[in-house]
Amino acid sequence: xxxxxxxxxVLGLIIIALAIVASLAPQLLATHDPFESVATDRLLPPSAxxxxxxxxxxxxxxxxxxYGAALSLLSASLAVVVGVVVGAxxxxxxxxxxxxxxxxxxxxxDVLIAVPGVLLALIVVASLGFGPVSLALGVGLGAAGSFARxxxxxxxxxxxxxxxxxxxxxxxxxxxxxxxxxxxxxxRPVIAMAALELxxxxxxxxxxxxxxxxxxxxxxxxxxxxSAGRDYVAxxxxxxxxxxxxxxxxxxxxxxxxxxxxxxx
Amino acid sequence: xxxxxxxxxxxxxxxxxxxxxxxxxxxxxxxRDLHVSYATRSGSVAAVRGISFVVPRGKIVAIVxxxxxxxxxxxxxxxxxxxxxxxxxxxxxxxxxxxxxxMSERELRSIRGGRIGFVPQDPSKSLNPxxxxxxxxxxxxxxHLKLSKAEAATEAVRILxxxxxxxxxxxxTQFPHELSGGMRQRVLIGIAWACNPQxxxxxxxxxxxxxxxxxxxxDNIDELVRRHNTSVVLVTHDLxxxxxxxxxxAVMSNGEIVEQGTTEQVLSAPTHEYTKKLVESAPGxxxxxxxxxxTVLGEQQQSSAGKLFTHTRPAQPAGSSxxxxxxxASAASSGADAAEATNILEVSNLVKTFAxxxxxxxxxxxxxxxxxSFVVPRGSTFSIVxxxxxxxxxxxxxxxxxxxxxxxTVSFDGTDVTSLSGEALRQLRRRVxxxxxxxxxxLDPKMSIEKIIAEPxxxxxxxxxxxxxxxxxxxxxxxxxxxxxxxxxPTELSGGQRQRVAIARSLAIGPELIVLDEPVSALDVxxxxxxxxxxxxxxxxxxLSYLFISHDLGVIRQISDHIAVMRxxxxxxxxxxxxxxxxxxxxxxxxxxxxxxxxxxx
Numbered sequence: 001x002x003x004x005x006x007x008x009x010v011l012g013l014i015i016i017a018l019a020i021v022a023s024l025a026p027q028l029l030a031t032h033d034p035f036e037s038v039a040t041d042r043l044l045p046p047s048a049x050x051x052x053x054x055x056x057x058x059x060x061x062x063x064x065x066x067y068g069a070a071l072s073l074l075s076a077s078l079a080v081v082v083g084v085v086v087g088a089x090x091x092x093x094x095x096x097x098x099x100x101x102x103x104x105x106x107x108x109x110d111v112l113i114a115v116p117g118v119l120l121a122l123i124v125v126a127s128l129g130f131g132p133v134s135l136a137l138g139v140g141l142g143a144a145g146s147f148a149r150x151x152x153x154x155x156x157x158x159x160x161x162x163x164x165x166x167x168x169x170x171x172x173x174x175x176x177x178x179x180x181x182x183x184x185x186x187x188r189p190v191i192a193m194a195a196l197e198l199x200x201x202x203x204x205x206x207x208x209x210x211x212x213x214x215x216x217x218x219x220x221x222x223x224x225x226x227s228a229g230r231d232y233v234a235x236x237x238x239x240x241x242x243x244x245x246x247x248x249x250x251x252x253x254x255x256x257x258x259x260x261x262x263x264x265x
Numbered sequence: 266x267x268x269x270x271x272x273x274x275x276x277x278x279x280x281x282x283x284x285x286x287x288x289x290x291x292x293x294x295x296x297r298d299l300h301v302s303y304a305t306r307s308g309s310v311a312a313v314r315g316i317s318f319v320v321p322r323g324k325i326v327a328i329v330x331x332x333x334x335x336x337x338x339x340x341x342x343x344x345x346x347x348x349x350x351x352x353x354x355x356x357x358x359x360x361x362x363x364x365x366x367x368m369s370e371r372e373l374r375s376i377r378g379g380r381i382g383f384v385p386q387d388p389s390k391s392l393n394p395x396x397x398x399x400x401x402x403x404x405x406x407x408x409h410l411k412l413s414k415a416e417a418a419t420e421a422v423r424i425l426x427x428x429x430x431x432x433x434x435x436x437x438t439q440f441p442h443e444l445s446g447g448m449r450q451r452v453l454i455g456i457a458w459a460c461n462p463q464x465x466x467x468x469x470x471x472x473x474x475x476x477x478x479x480x481x482x483x484d485n486i487d488e489l490v491r492r493h494n495t496s497v498v499l500v501t502h503d504l505x506x507x508x509x510x511x512x513x514x515a516v517m518s519n520g521e522i523v524e525q526g527t528t529e530q531v532l533s534a535p536t537h538e539y540t541k542k543l544v545e546s547a548p549g550x551x552x553x554x555x556x557x558x559x560t561v562l563g564e565q566q567q568s569s570a571g572k573l574f575t576h577t578r579p580a581q582p583a584g585s586s587x588x589x590x591x592x593x594a595s596a597a598s599s600g601a602d603a604a605e606a607t608n609i610l611e612v613s614n615l616v617k618t619f620a621x622x623x624x625x626x627x628x629x630x631x632x633x634x635x636x637x638s639f640v641v642p643r644g645s646t647f648s649i650v651x652x653x654x655x656x657x658x659x660x661x662x663x664x665x666x667x668x669x670x671x672x673x674t675v676s677f678d679g680t681d682v683t684s685l686s687g688e689a690l691r692q693l694r695r696r697v698x699x700x701x702x703x704x705x706x707x708l709d710p711k712m713s714i715e716k717i718i719a720e721p722x723x724x725x726x727x728x729x730x731x732x733x734x735x736x737x738x739x740x741x742x743x744x745x746x747x748x749x750x751x752x753x754x755p756t757e758l759s760g761g762q763r764q765r766v767a768i769a770r771s772l773a774i775g776p777e778l779i780v781l782d783e784p785v786s787a788l789d790v791x792x793x794x795x796x797x798x799x800x801x802x803x804x805x806x807x808x809l810s811y812l813f814i815s816h817d818l819g820v821i822r823q824i825s826d827h828i829a830v831m832r833x834x835x836x837x838x839x840x841x842x843x844x845x846x847x848x849x850x851x852x853x854x855x856x857x858x859x860x861x862x863x864x865x866x867x
Binding site for chain 1: 665667691692694695698699701703706707708709710711712720721723724725767770771774
């Protein structure tokens with residue numbers, strides 16, 4: 001609760017809240033239809049009517065950024081969920097079962113971590129087809145390795161805690177011990193890491209959509225918006241800079257809040 | 266000193282430095298109205314609230330108190346080494362007539378270690394693991410006495426000899442991990458006395474040590490005090506240690522000194538309620554086995570009916586209805602209703618070895634448990650006493666079927682359970698439960714108290730959720746805790762309360778035998794006594810048998826019917842509590858008995 005007294009944390013929360021509203025109910029924030037082009041209002045600078053200006057087809061950039069939040073943030077969130085779930089399950093099993101199983105699983109994890117995340121995501125997207133969901137799967141799998149490692153180290157720590165042995169001597173079965181004792185106590189560092197990972201995932205997803213691996217145009221993904229502005233960077237730099245700045249601000253906000261959740265200060 | 270330690274007397278004590286010759290007023294340390302507080306998130310918390318005492322030259326003053334009493338804060342404040350957030354709010358600490366309060370860090374540094382020595386509590390953490398012990402003593406000598414390297418090295422060896430380390434030349438070149446806990450504490454005492462200080466502050470110097478070692482270390486401190494005419498502030502939770510060693514005692518509670526005076530006065534005629542309670546509950550000073558309290562005996566007559574969780578006991582229909590109740594069923598059939606075995610637990614010829622890796626390759630076998638046999642008669646308390654490394658805990662773990670033995674048998678209620686595994690072993694848990702030493706570690710911090718207590722019921726699918734909640738509340742009352750604690754988490758409870766919760770949990774499923782592994786060692790003495798009384802009451806109420814493990818003969822004496830003394834994996838002596846205590850046969854038992862602090866008080 002003391003977090004709420006810190007201005008950075010509060011600002012972060014407000015930005016995240018806005019981003020969530022934008023992804024769930026963009027019509028509340030948008031001022032125009034993101035797909036409607038007004039031929040006479042092409043490449044306008046920011047003004048009261050068009051907050052972020054307009055693009056080369058005369059669409060309102062502000063509204064496109066707002067509508068883009070849904071695709072960008074949802075696929076980033078999905079990526080984190082995939083990473084956490086896959087990583088946590090693998091880490092949990094590996095740490096709890098131990099022995100040979102642990103050894104084999106962790107060698108696979110080592111391989112997973114050795115492959116650069118973006119490359120892994122590209123492989124997944126290339127084999128599953130372009131689109132926000134396969135993008136999320138790719139980015140998520142890339143992160144799963146680190147989650148597995150964190151989860152496993154937590155499980156190893158908790159497995160030797162006295163209350164786990166106590167539960168065993170009380171007659172609690174192994175699966176119940178795993179669910180009732182190990183998982184709740186191992187969760188916190190993993191959740192903190194997931195929160196931090198969300199920022200990274202937003203960046204990865206944006207990077208891949210910038211490269212064109214996301215939803216096909218005219219869907220307004222953030223990375224795609226930055227990419228679309230590239231052609232006009234000399235005359236209208238705002239077209240790329242503004243969506244880029246939005247990505248930056250949201251990632252910073254997510255990281256700031258994540259840091260507090262992790263108790264890292 | 267202390268009882269008239271105010272007004273004019275203290276005033277003259279402050280000038281002691283100029284008047285060494287006048288023996289009477291020669292106080293090395295005068296503390297006046299000292300207030301210390303800690304800054305926390307929710308504001309400042311007073312830890313020491315206006316204490317005054319004096320330490321005369323060459324005398325030992327014990328500050329006795331339980332955890333949270335402010336005794337350690339006091340000892341840290343004396344050398345201005347408070348933990349972060351700590352602050353001396355007011356009052357003065359006059360050492361040799363000079364107030365340490367306003368002194369600069371620089372001046373203080375020359376006093377600490379030089380004029381005032383400090384013996385820390387935990388010898389395993391207080392030495393630099395990468396430095397030879399001789400060098401660590403020499404460091405203090407070179408810093409404060411400006412000795413040359415060679416002089417300091419020679420002096421360090423002399424000091425090691427003085428604190429009673431055998432073969433000091435060789436010891437000086439060893440690293441801390443090569444020494445035992447007792448030897449490490451002697452090294453720390455050597456460092457404290459190295460520069461011939463006027464005052465030594467010893468914060469629980471022997472709490473981490475075995476009793477027989479504790480005795481020798483305290484003897485060593487006594488000797489140094491006499492030889493060097495040093496004053497000592499001995500901070501301890503153990504009134505019995507204070508009784509044996511101190512000239513004056515100050516009893517602290519809630520940041521205040523509630524009583525002070527000569528050791529004799531405080532112990533023989535305590536005036537404050539708290540001191541009285543402390544004197545009564547000190548295990549070293551108490552001498553009898555606890556008897557069930559009267560209220561319990563009254564309840565006993567009208568029990569059985571109406572008690573929710575007695576229905577869960579295996580002896581009753583509800584218990585045997587479990588289809589897979591392998592042990593319960595087989596025990597019932599083999600017992601053939603005729604009579605329960607008179608011994609609830611019999612272990613014979615247990616052996617457990619561990620392979621130790623030696624430094625130079627190769628391995629050595631440690632016989633942690635070496636041919637141990639004993640029986641626990643139904644409804645009684647069998648205790649195993651021994652010091653660290655004696656194998657007592659390993660024995661208990663094998664008896665409780667947590668660990669397995671290399672050879673030997675464990676039989677429970679007439680049935681051999683040595684090689685049970687899987688579901689059969691799980692069913693044994695209905696009848697044998699364990700209470701662990703550390704109530705901070707054995708309760709899952711994420712669970713509510715109610716869930717913790719009901720966990721065994723849930724594991725064995727006894728009753729529905731509401732029934733289990735009711736049982737948990739009832740058990741809370743049985744262990745004298747308020748049912749309003751049910752929704753709290755373990756972290757919100759004190760150590761004693763947590764141990765009560767652990768005991769309640771072990772009772773939930775209605776076991777017949779409870780293995781108690783040092784259940785009171787982590788608790789304050791006054792709480793220890795309450796928990797032991799609770800155990801004695803519950804034993805009568807529910808007809809329980811106990812296998813009780815402790816290093817503390819004082820505690821053992823309060824609860825046991827039978828005692829086995831263990832050392833190096835072997836049972837040296839076993840018999841009824843009375844025989845072992847009053848007529849010990851083995852020399853080691855006698856040594857243990859003599860090492861119980863508090864002898865002088867008797």
